[in-house]
Amino acid sequence: MEPQWTTLEESTSISQVGEPSSSKRAPQKRLPAAGKTLVNELYALHPYPPTELKETYLKRIRALPGCDYYTLDKLNLLLYSRRVRSGLAGNGGRQLDVHQPTRQTTSDDILYPSFRKQTGVVSKLEVLISEKPRANDTLIKIWAKRLQLEEDDVLTWVEAWRAEHEEATSSVEPARQSAPVAHLPTPGSSRSPEPLFVHIPVEAKQELSALLTPSEPFFEQGIPSKPSPTDELRRFIRSLPTVDVQDLEPPDFENGSIEDINKWFDGHTERMSMFLRHVESGRYKRYGLKPSFLKTSRESTKQEETGAPSQFDQRIGPPSPNLVRIVRSDG
Numbered sequence: 001m002e003p004q005w006t007t008l009e010e011s012t013s014i015s016q017v018g019e020p021s022s023s024k025r026a027p028q029k030r031l032p033a034a035g036k037t038l039v040n041e042l043y044a045l046h047p048y049p050p051t052e053l054k055e056t057y058l059k060r061i062r063a064l065p066g067c068d069y070y071t072l073d074k075l076n077l078l079l080y081s082r083r084v085r086s087g088l089a090g091n092g093g094r095q096l097d098v099h100q101p102t103r104q105t106t107s108d109d110i111l112y113p114s115f116r117k118q119t120g121v122v123s124k125l126e127v128l129i130s131e132k133p134r135a136n137d138t139l140i141k142i143w144a145k146r147l148q149l150e151e152d153d154v155l156t157w158v159e160a161w162r163a164e165h166e167e168a169t170s171s172v173e174p175a176r177q178s179a180p181v182a183h184l185p186t187p188g189s190s191r192s193p194e195p196l197f198v199h200i201p202v203e204a205k206q207e208l209s210a211l212l213t214p215s216e217p218f219f220e221q222g223i224p225s226k227p228s229p230t231d232e233l234r235r236f237i238r239s240l241p242t243v244d245v246q247d248l249e250p251p252d253f254e255n256g257s258i259e260d261i262n263k264w265f266d267g268h269t270e271r272m273s274m275f276l277r278h279v280e281s282g283r284y285k286r287y288g289l290k291p292s293f294l295k296t297s298r299e300s301t302k303q304e305e306t307g308a309p310s311q312f313d314q315r316i317g318p319p320s321p322n323l324v325r326i327v328r329s330d331g
Contacts, residue, residue, distance in 0.1 A: 114150040
């Protein structure tokens with residue numbers, strides 16, 4: 001039995017399965033170089049820019065010739081691919097609008113956007129500007145080239161640095177000039193201690209010193225600071241009457257008579273005799289003038305002829321100024 005064949009029409013006998021399609025896919029549009037520059041700038045500002053910032057850059061991209069087709073999805077996809085290459089995002093899927101800000105935009109980001117490309121830029125520039133604070137534009141451009149920064153950003157940073165330091169310097173100088181000069185406080189009114197002896201003319205000092213001590217005049221030695229006089233001695237000295245120094249003036253040895261000179265010496269002899277009697281009687285014992293000193297004084301008189309220091313001079317030294325007042329008051 002022969003098989004039966006069905007005859008097909010000529011129009012349907014040729015299969016259309018293997019024939020190529022007459023329609024061709026439209027070529028995919030690529031973002032021009034100017035558009036890629038804007039995308040790189042946006043990514044440098046923030047790898048996860050907020051939606052408002054992306055829309056602002058999208059308008060700038062669409063304003064370029066032949067880029068009116070560009071959409072927000074394409075921009076998100078391009079930013080995501082950049083994050084994947086940088087290691088900031090995984091390869092699991094598309095993250096079209098992920099906003100994870102790491103820090104807020106600062107004034108440095110606005111004034112020097114190229115500084116965001118690397119860390120530690122400001123610290124490096126501070127080292128350079130501290131060594132060359134008066135660097136010219138040529139040297140600043142060399143810095144920008146070596147640091148891989150924009151020249152305008154580095155020039156702007158240097159100008160801002162100089163302005164801040166000049167302002168700080170100018171504010172310190174007036175403060176130094178206007179600062180008041182420190183003065184020592186004015187001491188309050190104080191009462192000086194009363195003198196321990198009255199003023200005696202120079203001529204009288206010389207005569208009295210010659211009578212009382214064989215050594216140099218003791219008035220040049222001043223008043224010893226230690227030990228200080230006791231209250232009893234101070235009261236005694238204050239109670240002494242004021243000494244009239246007119247009778248102590250020496251006579252005119254050139255024109256005066258022998259009688260005047262003898263009379264003048266007799267007065268001193270009388271005063272010294274009265275003083276020695278008071279010492280011998282113990283009247284001045286409470287002031288340290290003991291009667292035993294008279295014996296020592298007589299021994300020292302004998303030793304004056306040999307020039308050797310007496311025991312009296314070695315023990316008590318030159319008389320004190322208070323002793324002068326006592327002798328003169330007895331007269």
